[in-house]
Amino acid sequence: MLFICYPKCTTCQKAQKWLDERQVSYELRDIKQDNPTEQELRAWHKASGLPLKRFFNTSGLQYKSLGLKDKLPEMTEDEQFALLATDGMLVKRPILVGEGFALPGFKEAEWTAALGK
Numbered sequence: 001m002l003f004i005c006y007p008k009c010t011t012c013q014k015a016q017k018w019l020d021e022r023q024v025s026y027e028l029r030d031i032k033q034d035n036p037t038e039q040e041l042r043a044w045h046k047a048s049g050l051p052l053k054r055f056f057n058t059s060g061l062q063y064k065s066l067g068l069k070d071k072l073p074e075m076t077e078d079e080q081f082a083l084l085a086t087d088g089m090l091v092k093r094p095i096l097v098g099e100g101f102a103l104p105g106f107k108e109a110e111w112t113a114a115l116g117k
Helices: 010-021 038-048 063-064 067-073 077-084 108-115
Strands: 002-005 027-029 095-098 101-104
Touching: 002 010, 010 108, 038 077, 038 095, 038 101, 063 067, 095 108, 101 108
Parallel strands: 002 027
Antiparallel strands: 002 095, 095 101
8 A cells, every 4th residue: 555645744644643543554655755657646546536636735835826726627637637747745645545546635434435444
């Protein structure tokens, strides 16, 4: 299992604590140091079954400074994937990736359902 996070993010810290308490083994990846590739993002998006917008960190400084709230609806999916791949801080975190699923953001109920824990 892959746990993608930003260590300074309190939501990521909460999610990591949640995983540790349930003794879930995972590989930790710092999203700022090791940005997801466009190929990874496409695979995770497909596995998630969620709208692509759920993969954007809409509360982040980068999202706001680029004015993405207004630009995203005009962008193609290819343009959105390319943009997400440029900067890990644009990507919603944490992301938990496992066999057949990808969960952007920490929603305890979703994670519980996916892991059966």
